[in-house]
Amino acid sequence: MSAGWVELFYLVATALFIFSLHWMNDPKTARRGVGAGALAMLLGVAATWAQPFVVNHGWMVLAVVAGIAVGYPLSRVALTAAPQRTALSHAFGGLAAALVGTAKYYLWLGEGPEELTTFRMVAIIAEVILGCITFTGSLFAAGKLQALKWVPQRAVTYPLQNVFNIALLLVAVAIGTWLALNPAAPAAALLFPVVIVIALMFGILLIIPIGGADMPTVIAILNSYAGLAAVAMGFVLENNLLITAGALDGSSGLILSIIMCKAMNRSYLNVLFGAFGSVPQTAPEGAEQGEYKADSPQSAAQIMEQATNVVIIPGYGMAVAQAQHRVRELYDHLKKRGITVHFAIHPVAGRMPGHMNVLLAEADVPYTDLVEMDDVNRDMPQCDVALVIGANDVVNPAAKEDESSPIYGMPIIEASKARTVFAIKRSKNPGFAGIDNALYFDEKTWMLFGDAKHVVGELIKELSGESAIH
Amino acid sequence: MSAGWVELFYLVATALFIFSLHWMNDPKTARRGVGAGALAMLLGVAATWAQPFVVNHGWMVLAVVAGIAVGYPLSRVALTAAPQRTALSHAFGGLAAALVGTAKYYLWLGEGPEELTTFRMVAIIAEVILGCITFTGSLFAAGKLQALKWVPQRAVTYPLQNVFNIALLLVAVAIGTWLALNPAAPAAALLFPVVIVIALMFGILLIIPIGGADMPTVIAILNSYAGLAAVAMGFVLENNLLITAGALDGSSGLILSIIMCKAMNRSYLNVLFGAFGSVPQTAPEGAEQGEYKADSPQSAAQIMEQATNVVIIPGYGMAVAQAQHRVRELYDHLKKRGITVHFAIHPVAGRMPGHMNVLLAEADVPYTDLVEMDDVNRDMPQCDVALVIGANDVVNPAAKEDESSPIYGMPIIEASKARTVFAIKRSKNPGFAGIDNALYFDEKTWMLFGDAKHVVGELIKELSGESAIH
Amino acid sequence: MNRRRYLPRWAVTVLSVAIGVAGIALVAQSDSAPVAQASPSQGNAAGDVDYWPMVFVFLLSTFIGLGVIRRVSRLLHTPLMSLTNAISAIAVVGAILVAGPDVPPTIRLLGGIALFASVTNIVSGFLITDRMLKMFKRDEPS
Amino acid sequence: MNRRRYLPRWAVTVLSVAIGVAGIALVAQSDSAPVAQASPSQGNAAGDVDYWPMVFVFLLSTFIGLGVIRRVSRLLHTPLMSLTNAISAIAVVGAILVAGPDVPPTIRLLGGIALFASVTNIVSGFLITDRMLKMFKRDEPS
Numbered sequence A, B: 001m002s003a004g005w006v007e008l009f010y011l012v013a014t015a016l017f018i019f020s021l022h023w024m025n026d027p028k029t030a031r032r033g034v035g036a037g038a039l040a041m042l043l044g045v046a047a048t049w050a051q052p053f054v055v056n057h058g059w060m061v062l063a064v065v066a067g068i069a070v071g072y073p074l075s076r077v078a079l080t081a082a083p084q085r086t087a088l089s090h091a092f093g094g095l096a097a098a099l100v101g102t103a104k105y106y107l108w109l110g111e112g113p114e115e116l117t118t119f120r121m122v123a124i125i126a127e128v129i130l131g132c133i134t135f136t137g138s139l140f141a142a143g144k145l146q147a148l149k150w151v152p153q154r155a156v157t158y159p160l161q162n163v164f165n166i167a168l169l170l171v172a173v174a175i176g177t178w179l180a181l182n183p184a185a186p187a188a189a190l191l192f193p194v195v196i197v198i199a200l201m202f203g204i205l206l207i208i209p210i211g212g213a214d215m216p217t218v219i220a221i222l223n224s225y226a227g228l229a230a231v232a233m234g235f236v237l238e239n240n241l242l243i244t245a246g247a248l249d250g251s252s253g254l255i256l257s258i259i260m261c262k263a264m265n266r267s268y269l270n271v272l273f274g275a276f277g278s279v280p281q282t283a284p285e286g287a288e289q290g291e292y293k294a295d296s297p298q299s300a301a302q303i304m305e306q307a308t309n310v311v312i313i314p315g316y317g318m319a320v321a322q323a324q325h326r327v328r329e330l331y332d333h334l335k336k337r338g339i340t341v342h343f344a345i346h347p348v349a350g351r352m353p354g355h356m357n358v359l360l361a362e363a364d365v366p367y368t369d370l371v372e373m374d375d376v377n378r379d380m381p382q383c384d385v386a387l388v389i390g391a392n393d394v395v396n397p398a399a400k401e402d403e404s405s406p407i408y409g410m411p412i413i414e415a416s417k418a419r420t421v422f423a424i425k426r427s428k429n430p431g432f433a434g435i436d437n438a439l440y441f442d443e444k445t446w447m448l449f450g451d452a453k454h455v456v457g458e459l460i461k462e463l464s465g466e467s468a469i470h
Numbered sequence C, D: 001m002n003r004r005r006y007l008p009r010w011a012v013t014v015l016s017v018a019i020g021v022a023g024i025a026l027v028a029q030s031d032s033a034p035v036a037q038a039s040p041s042q043g044n045a046a047g048d049v050d051y052w053p054m055v056f057v058f059l060l061s062t063f064i065g066l067g068v069i070r071r072v073s074r075l076l077h078t079p080l081m082s083l084t085n086a087i088s089a090i091a092v093v094g095a096i097l098v099a100g101p102d103v104p105p106t107i108r109l110l111g112g113i114a115l116f117a118s119v120t121n122i123v124s125g126f127l128i129t130d131r132m133l134k135m136f137k138r139d140e141p142s
């Protein structure tokens, strides 16, 4: 394939990638977006492969077949494992970038060191550092999310941690700068691996101080790094398709992490420069506690039956209990009785952005009944029953009222405005942010203690039993 | 200034141009947008001028001073003349593009014909053809809009007009293609001017069949052409700033012309390929007419006084009568009496997109009281009095009801849903589309015949007289 | 719902067609030029002028233009027309490049006229846009 | 109102700073390289590699990315993460360029591993995104 055709294919692929992301703005067109993205990738691969100087077909087919063999099972994982799959995938992406950068460096060093201009060296170093950080960082994050035994789940902190990390990064950058200026010096071929090793270490050190529950933000940032590594690769190979696609990824990771930060009321710079944030402390044991009013599923079901307007507020607990299918049944039963039922979706409910939407979609809840926070808050005063299922922080009124609370300023779903609130959780333990929730002490709130799947099952039994008698 | 700095300046200028247009999305930031655009232009000029090979400073300063001397007065024209100023300005832009293209061609032809690669020749030809079309087309459009004596106001049509125009364009393209393939042939230096002459002619022939009132759409298309000419110039000079800024312009013209077409219910292809549309015919004289009910400003003022909710629907007639300041007074008087007053703005009311907004802003009406069509239609049933001031097509219910009407399908402001309608116009003549308006025969409509400025003045006199008695 | 879409359907169509046509033309041209061995270690070797980056820039800025312009407030369509008119005077860069260097006087003359015309546009375009925008006021003026 | 803005304030700031830093670095580099006589009739002459078009492409695609991603439906943020993950596997192009040509076997090995890793991402990324999206249904299923 001649150079002109290759560039044309790349151009079309670029446009398709943009359309792919564009079409994600609406669930109706989103699948077309995936198609466009896959087609773009295919065009990119085909155009590159078909160039006359690409000759090692056997070897490459082997790699592709192996990739498909590993990739396909990875696409069938349970959706609850989607975050760790994404993290693992970022690790692969980072690895690829680091390997390509390294290969190009040694290739040019061997073939013609005059090719190693300062610009190219800067791009190679950036590619390799970003790729290595993404590789080990993502592997580690995936391990934390998968709750592997040998990966510490909680945040590991030690004195001078940040100082040490930054110093390490500075060393890598300093060596990198020297390499960029003296790419062909005798020491260079040996110093290059040093940079790689430091970057690999840095990736792990970056993730160690971050608690497992904070991983989704980290994954978004790593996505952004993977994108930037692709951009750097594009600069090295002078390939505009790589630059464009990488920049699209980079901005996606950036925006998602910022959305998460805003919704969690964490500082944005804190995240942009590596999420060195300390994890919120769990509430002191001895803190004064109000009175919880527990209720039975039976009486809760009776009250729900009388309602005309029910809002279900799902949270991380629904995901943990895998209760989404039961919740869907509950929704069906209520609808059958002519009750208006909506789901109130907080942007950071659960542990990844849009977590609740995927879970409920998996259980066949039509997405037209998933309502965004702002819209649902407006209608909350008209709501008879708010049913909180395993959500905690996202309905905590402290975010609006208590200026001293760590989550003060975070937007919440205002469940307390509903006439009656039922809350399903297993215990009196706090949620992710580790703080008590005044909603549960409210006089109109009744707690339904127990596993979400179990309690919702009880509610259904009650409702369907009733309907049999009628 | 070294090449690196020049490129950096260009890069910053590119970003500023994008921000400039981005900030136009809100009146609050729009002036910052102008500042960003002007700064970007300054950076572009400074970086280009400061290059070492630019030496003819005296000559260029002369041109710049002359440009400022002519440009400044052009920026002080009355706002009603804004369309013809824009058209004139497009003509200058087209001229510049054509001249630069021509100059580059002869320069390269003289200095080194091997520089005239096919790619460059294609770009030069495109630049010159687009520039020339824009030049004469815009000049002609400006003449029509300014209603110059020697420019025919109405559409001029003759048999086989489209066939002839297209044939002419094909000849130009054919010669251009030959030139692109044989840029240094002996005949080339002579054929080049032929292309220029044909393109200049074509610009005029393109505009001749279009009526004066259709000019705003044409101006938007010419804007798009001017942008594309700049893009072509960017390809010739290998200058990314030109390409980016030109593409931004090109899309702006495209989108504005499409918005106008949609709002006027004209075919979009019709416009994209040169607005060869025939102008709508004026209504046949003998068409059956219903009964108009005329009213006096006195009784109209009395009814308005009793209203709690008044919507004013301005149209082209307000612009013709220059009644906006009077209308503003009317608005003040009504507001003083505690009446809620809004302006309903149709996207193509008047003769350019956003025409009504600028006029009313000129008269100091706060833009928060200018309501877009869709929003106003929703609230129309709550409206006591709709006061139509010199608008016609934009309130014509035929667009919703009469499938045979030429404006069927065009979105309108549904004045007929208000409790009472007053309509100010001078006569029983139709508006731009040349068709009768059933709204005026409606039983709840009263006509206030007369010049808009005069009638609104009468209304004010009545209202202020009343308030003096109170 | 419709307002939230980045590009409307027609834009998708128009862009695809335009990309297709332009692309095939460019490829035809670059294939007629002597095809260099585009080995991965040599970047800029696709013909005499490496115009592909420019085509990328064009494509991307068109996307940006369509996205940005569609979000311009309807209130401001008239000033938008004069602002983009001013921006199209970026042709001034080309005019300087033709009028500035040490070239034959006829060429310089053409460049000078182009420079004059562009500067006129810059000055009148930005000033009149600003004049219009100054009139848009949010609150009731006293 | 806020939703209609193309870019939020912070993006403006971040982009400006990034452009500034990157720009100055690049200029420093290109000025240390032998500066060619960038006459208007010679385009690609700004240093050894003409990287400026690439910088333009990067800037423009970042703008597009920010604009497009901000408009992605909140419903779809989880599939968006896996879709962009799949797109970042575009590194496959680089892997082919390293694994494909006639280069020493070690280099080819590195390229082959990179190719394997990228293909894994492509396959799993697109398939899982599609799997998730298939679940989003508009109407009450029967």
Ligand SMILES: NC(=O)c1ccc[n+]([C@@H]2O[C@H](COP(=O)([O-])OP(=O)(O)OC[C@H]3O[C@@H](n4cnc5c(N)ncnc54)[C@H](OP(=O)(O)O)[C@@H]3O)[C@@H](O)[C@H]2O)c1
Pocket (backbone or CB within 6 Å): A213, A214, A215, A216, A217, A260, A263, A264, A314, A315, A316, A317, A318, A320, A321, A347, A348, A349, A350, A351, A352, A353, A354, A355, A389, A390, A391, A392, A393, A394, A395, A424, A425, A426, A427, A428, A429, A430, A431, A432, A433, A450, A451, A452, A453
């Ligand atoms: N979505 C994201 O992208 C993201 C990313 C990072 C962090 N976060 C953070 O995650 C939090 C999300 O808020 P959230 O309200 O969804 O979750 P949450 O505040 O963590 O609360 C989850 C609640 O569910 C309950 N629960 C756990 N397992 C359960 C089960 N099997 N059955 C019933 N209940 C169960 C827990 O109480 P018991 O233990 O008493 O049962 C807990 O109070 C926010 O603080 C957010 O900032 C979100």
Ligand SMILES: NC(=O)c1ccc[n+]([C@@H]2O[C@H](COP(=O)([O-])OP(=O)(O)OC[C@H]3O[C@@H](n4cnc5c(N)ncnc54)[C@H](OP(=O)(O)O)[C@@H]3O)[C@@H](O)[C@H]2O)c1
Pocket (backbone or CB within 6 Å): B213, B214, B215, B216, B217, B260, B263, B264, B314, B315, B316, B317, B318, B320, B321, B347, B348, B349, B350, B351, B352, B353, B354, B355, B389, B390, B391, B392, B393, B394, B395, B424, B425, B426, B427, B428, B429, B430, B431, B432, B433, B450, B451, B452, B453
């Ligand atoms: N805005 C754009 O971008 C644009 C571009 C191209 C075309 N258009 C077209 O222009 C039309 C705009 O609709 P429109 O309702 O604003 O205008 P219109 O339909 O042209 O009606 C204007 C009305 O104002 C009256 N009028 C004229 N001078 C007057 C004066 N001095 N005092 C009082 N009344 C006066 C005229 O009636 P009398 O003669 O009886 O007074 C006429 O009926 C649409 O058809 C649109 O498609 C708009």
